[in-house]
Amino acid sequence: MLVFFAIFFMGLQLGATACAVSCMPIMTPILLGSAKNKKDGMDILIQYFSGKILAYVVISSIAFFGANIVKKYLKDDLLLTKFGAGIIIIVGLYLLYNAIFYNRTCGSKCTTSSKIGFFGIGFFSSFSFCLPIASLITTSALSSSFLVSLIYGVIFGLGVTVVPFLVFYFLIFKITSTITMELSKFKKEIEIFASLLLILAGFLIYFEVIRL
Secondary structure, three states, X not given: OHHHHHHHXXXXXXXXXXXXXXXXXXXXXXXXOOOOOHHHHHHHHHHHHHHXXXXXXXXXXXXXXXXXXXXXXXXXXXXXXXXXHHHHHHHHHHHHHHHHHHOOOOOOOOOOOOOOHHHHHHHHOXXXXXXXXXXXXXXXXXXXXXXXXXXXXXXXXXXXXXXXXXXXXXXXXXXXXXXXXXXXXXXXXXXXXXXXXXXXXXXXXXXXXXXX
């Protein structure tokens, strides 16, 4: 259960920081400019963020099947688990270090083309590698079943999309974008908590207290 919380908060860290927030000024006119009314706006949001969640499900699925290919050539499953747990711990420590001392976030590219549809924009804009996504890839690769890896992708995607969705939702109802500034006040706390949770999960996986 702890692993699910860790993955959710890693997604929340990604969605509540510059990776997603920096795209909001660009994506707002694209996503909401086409909305004739509140219902249209909600439909656009659902399409866009559904695309993002599906992208993370695809990433977790690829990680799972890729790991299975490696497992065929590696007889010691425990060694692979401990190696993966070590990667999770390292990623968590690096994120914690950056959150405390540098406050850096991974970069992302925003697209301004709506030719592929709002669902497509959400889907393809999610394929940018950074450390939170690396944690999703690692945990999905170590998961015990394909279903679990799918759940990891969905939970991570929900974490990524919850903050941007709420911001856009409130914008639909004409609440000013100052809510973004309010949310950003808690960015560092979210980053630190997510990093600590990921480190704890990594240690528990390493010592086989929890199994993926």
